[in-house]
Amino acid sequence: MNESASRIGAVVRKELTEFRRNRFIIVTTAIVPLVFLISPTASILAIKATASSAVLTRRVDTSLFFPLLIPVVVPTILSAFSVIGEREQGTLEPVLTTPVSTVELLAGKAAAIFLPAVSVAYLIFGIFVAIVRFGATAAVGTAAWNAPQLPAEVIFIPLLAGWSIWVGLAISARASDTRVAQQLSLLGSLPPLALIALLSFNVITPSLGLAAVFAAVLLVIDCAACFVVAQLFNGERLITGHKATGLAR
Amino acid sequence: MSAAIEVSHLTKQFAGRTAVSDVSFSVASGEVFGFLGPNGAGKTTTVRILGTLIAPTAGSALIAGIPLTRATAGQIRQRISIMPEAPGLYQRLTVAENLEFFARLYGLPQRQARIGEALAAVGLADRASDPCGSLSKGLRQRAALARTLLNDPAVMFLDEPTSGLDPAAAHEVLGLIGALRDRGVTVFLTTHRLDEAQRLCDRVAIMNTSLLSIGRPDELRHALFSRSLAVTIAAPLAKPGEIFDGLPGVESWQAVNPAASDPAGAGPADYLLTVADPARVAPVVTRALVHADADVVSITESRHTLEDVYLQLIDDKNKGGQPR
Numbered sequence: 268m269n270e271s272a273s274r275i276g277a278v279v280r281k282e283l284t285e286f287r288r289n290r291f292i293i294v295t296t297a298i299v300p301l302v303f304l305i306s307p308t309a310s311i312l313a314i315k316a317t318a319s320s321a322v323l324t325r326r327v328d329t330s331l332f333f334p335l336l337i338p339v340v341v342p343t344i345l346s347a348f349s350v351i352g353e354r355e356q357g358t359l360e361p362v363l364t365t366p367v368s369t370v371e372l373l374a375g376k377a378a379a380i381f382l383p384a385v386s387v388a389y390l391i392f393g394i395f396v397a398i399v400r401f402g403a404t405a406a407v408g409t410a411a412w413n414a415p416q417l418p419a420e421v422i423f424i425p426l427l428a429g430w431s432i433w434v435g436l437a438i439s440a441r442a443s444d445t446r447v448a449q450q451l452s453l454l455g456s457l458p459p460l461a462l463i464a465l466l467s468f469n470v471i472t473p474s475l476g477l478a479a480v481f482a483a484v485l486l487v488i489d490c491a492a493c494f495v496v497a498q499l500f501n502g503e504r505l506i507t508g509h510k511a512t513g514l515a516r
Numbered sequence: 517m518s519a520a521i522e523v524s525h526l527t528k529q530f531a532g533r534t535a536v537s538d539v540s541f542s543v544a545s546g547e548v549f550g551f552l553g554p555n556g557a558g559k560t561t562t563v564r565i566l567g568t569l570i571a572p573t574a575g576s577a578l579i580a581g582i583p584l585t586r587a588t589a590g591q592i593r594q595r596i597s598i599m600p601e602a603p604g605l606y607q608r609l610t611v612a613e614n615l616e617f618f619a620r621l622y623g624l625p626q627r628q629a630r631i632g633e634a635l636a637a638v639g640l641a642d643r644a645s646d647p648c649g650s651l652s653k654g655l656r657q658r659a660a661l662a663r664t665l666l667n668d669p670a671v672m673f674l675d676e677p678t679s680g681l682d683p684a685a686a687h688e689v690l691g692l693i694g695a696l697r698d699r700g701v702t703v704f705l706t707t708h709r710l711d712e713a714q715r716l717c718d719r720v721a722i723m724n725t726s727l728l729s730i731g732r733p734d735e736l737r738h739a740l741f742s743r744s745l746a747v748t749i750a751a752p753l754a755k756p757g758e759i760f761d762g763l764p765g766v767e768s769w770q771a772v773n774p775a776a777s778d779p780a781g782a783g784p785a786d787y788l789l790t791v792a793d794p795a796r797v798a799p800v801v802t803r804a805l806v807h808a809d810a811d812v813v814s815i816t817e818s819r820h821t822l823e824d825v826y827l828q829l830i831d832d833k834n835k836g837g838q839p840r
Contacts, residue, residue, distance in 0.1 A: 270623045277620030281606070281613075288608040357602035361663065364567050364598040365621040366590050503570040507561075509530040 274367045278375025279382075286345070286383065295344050296383065300337045300391045307333035308398050311411065316404040323410050331416040332467045334395055337388040338428035339456045345380040346435025347449040351442055354505050363506070369497045377432045377493065381425070384432070388424045415475075416467060422482055423463060429489030431456040433496055440500045459485060519578070520545045520671050520702035521566065526575035528561050535561040537726040538575070543704060543719075545670075548697050550717030551706040552826060557724045559706040560601065563673045566704070567598040580670040594622070597669040601676040603660035607649030611640060611659045614648055615666060622667040634662040638692055654685025661692055671702045678709060690716060714822040728829040736825045744818040745789040745798055750811035752776055752785040759808050760789060765797035784813055 286292050307330035314326055353359040362372065399411045411417070434455035435448070442448035462481065466473040503509065521543040528536040536558040543549040553559050564570045566579055568589040577584040580595040605614050612631060619627040635641045638658040643651065648659060657677060664672055674693065678686035690712050696703050697716070707713055713720050714733050721730040729736055752775050753759060760769040767790045771777040776785035791797040794817040805812050 273623060274621055277617055280620075281609070281617045284613065285606060285608050356607065357600070357604040358606055359604075360569065360600045360602075361598070361604040361618070361660075362621070363569055364593060364596075365618060366593045366623070367621045368590070506564065506569055507530065 271368075271371055274371045275375040275378065278367070278372055279379045282349075282376055282379030283382070286379070292345065296341050296387060299340050299344070300387050303333045303336050303340075304391045304395055307331070308395055311399055311407060312403055314404065314407045316406055318406075323406065327407065327410050327414055328416070328467050328469070330395075330399075331411065331414055331420065332464060334388065334392040334420060335423060335427060335460065335463060337391055338384055338424045339431050339460050340453070341387060342380050342384040342428050342431040343435050343452045343456050344449060345384065346376070346432045347439050347442075347452040348445055349376045349380070349436055350439040350500070350505070351445050351448050352439075355445065359502075360506055363502050369500045369502070370493055373436055373496055373500065374493050377429075377436060380432050380435075381428055384428045385425050388428065392420060392424065415473065419478055422478075423485075426482055426485040426489060427456075427459060427463075429492070430459050430485060433489065433492035437492075437496045437499050440496065440505070518545050518581075519543065520547070520580060521549075521704065522578040523562075523566070524576050526562065526565060526577060527573050528558070528565060528570070529573045534725060536565070536572075539723065539727045540575075541721055541727060541730055543671075543702060545702055546697070546700045547718045548693070548703045548705060548716050550713035550720035551704060551723065552708060552710065552713055552720055553706075553723045554708060554830060559708075559723065560675055562723075563598065563675050563704065563706055567596060567673055568592050569598075594667065595669060596671045596673065597664035597667055598673040599660050599664045599675060599677055601679050603648075603656040605648040605656055605659055605663075608647060610645050610647055611635070611651070611662075612644040614659065615663055618663050619666050624667060630666055630668075634665040637665055637695070638662045639688075652685070654681050654688060657681060657685070657689050658692070661689065669701065671704065672696065673704045673706075675706050676708070677705070678707070678712060686712070710821070710823045710826055720822070722826055722829050724830055728832070729825075733822045733825070736822070737820045743791055743794050745791055745794050745801060745815055746772075746818045747787045747789060747801065747805070747815050748813040749776075749785045749787070749805065750813055751783075752779050752781050753787075753808070753810055754779045756787060759804050759810075760787070760801075763797075763800055763804055765792050765800060767791060788818060 310326060311330040314323060350359070353362065396411070396417070400408050403411070431452070435452040438451045438455060439448045442451065465471045466478070471477070519542040523542065524540050526536055526539045527534070539562065551559050551562065561570070565572050566577055566584070568584065579592045582588050582592050582595065584592065606617070609617070612635070615631045615634060616627060619630055624630050632641065635644055638661050640655065640658050640662055643655060648656060651659065661677070664674070677693065678689050681689060693703060693705065693716055705713070705717065717733070719730065719732050720736070722728045756769065756771065756776070760766055769787055769789045772786035772788050775781040775783045776787055789797070789801065798815050798817070802812060802815055
């Protein structure tokens with residue numbers, strides 16, 4: 268393993284250990300997904316077998332949209348705290364005195380958020396699909412199982428998580444307060460979700476091509492974002508409150 | 517001895533406010549160098565610049581032989597360590613986990629052995645498994661000091677390491693810094709506690725935005741204050757001028773307390789004699805006083821502390837005087 272990967276791994280390991288021991292993060296990352304599981308599950312199980320095709324489609328579309336909120340909301344909570352939190356507890360300065368580069372630091376932080384956020388999102392999505400498949404009426408189960416959103420969600424969960432993480436990290440690197448960072452991050456995470464909502468609810472006519480283009484754009488943004496956010500990360504400003512003039516990260 | 521730090525005309529401005537102005541100095545390898553100044557004097561800013569955390573507005577520096585540039589910042593970070601004023605430990609991680617994280621960031625081989633050595637050096641080996649959040653402030657400072665030892669740095673920057681500590685904890689931390697000198701580490705110590713600077717530092721620089729003076733503590737004292745003898749007599753001298761004026765080596769004299777100014781007064785009288793060489797002049801003064809039938813209580817060289825030097829320099833600066 269080269270030095271860079273080793274440093275990224277060190278950041279990931281440290282972040283995951285901190286998450287595990289932070290009750291606020293544990294509770295938040297547990298409750299938010301449960302809410303997004305219970306609500307659509309209850310809605311879809313309540314559909315009667317006699318429901319019309321239009322009602323069935325609308326409620327299945329709505330229910331399948333909820334699991335996509337998990338990879339948006341959970342990373343937002345974690346990433347918004349990520350940089351500003353270090354600054355507030357005074358740990359950023361010692362870290363920046365080590366040879367770790369800004370890209371390594373941010374990549375480690377992003378990976379540490381991505382892993383639990385996407386795991387939880389897939390887990391909740393899997394539970395939801397299993398309940399619908401085996402717990403709902405046959406018509407509802409079939410409609411949900413055959414919905415085009417199902418494979419799309421498998422692809423969009425990590426892509427949306429990536430977007431939310433990088434938006435959160437960018438805002439966290441620029442904000443002066445954790446709460447402000449979380450609120451702004453949530454707002455910043457909404458644009459791709461809004462587009463998916465428009466597709467899910469047929470406001471924009473969905474097609475395989477459109478979804479593929481959208482997914483590709485998100486993938487490119489997620490991959491390039493590390494370097495963009497690294498440019499926004501101004502160590503001198505984070506430490507002193509004043510903008511850097513040259514040497515510092 | 518080669519220089520571990522060379523600073524030339526370093527200046528830092530924040531939004532039009534000058535925090536550090538045209539500062540130049542050098543620190544030899546293995547030296548414990550004290551950087552003194554009041555709050556807001558630019559001490560921490562200087563440490564942050566030399567530690568590659570912030571960029572200078574002007575000037576240049578060599579750290580551990582490496583020029584301070586954006587391109588070499590990573591190299592410099594491998595060779596130095598910084599202990600900021602706040603320990604900056606992850607409260608939810610144990611002491612050992614904190615050190616392990618930093619050891620990985622430095623890419624150190626044989627991490628566990630290095631961590632064990634660092635903890636042993638600061639006497640924290642038995643607290644390795646304790647969460648940092650559960651440690652007292654003094655123990656956190658020690659853990660932070662252990663972190664700075666991990667990469668075996670050529671230059672160590674310690675920014676107010678005893679700030680906020682009680683006297684016992686501060687004493688312990690100072691003892692650890694003293695041990696660093698024995699290991700040959702170059703220590704750049706910022707502080708406004710003059711007693712610890714006097715005790716630990718080979719040389720000190722006193723600054724207040726710009727550099728006011730630099731040298732060994734005794735050199736600064738001699739440069740700033742004329743040498744003098746403090747003379748105490750059991751009763752005031754009737755004609756002190758007849759005794760002190762014209763004595764070889766005595767440049768001037770003054771009565772210090774009211775009793776000394778009044779020949780008819782009662783109680784011990786104190787006189788201060790400005791002299792060229794206290795060791796040579798003291799016997800001359802003693803003989804003259806004995807010859808005049810004076811009851812000599814004491815004759816001692818008047819000592820100035822580093823605190824006197826510091827206060828004098830800061831006072832000069834505040835009055836708009838030139839650096840010495």
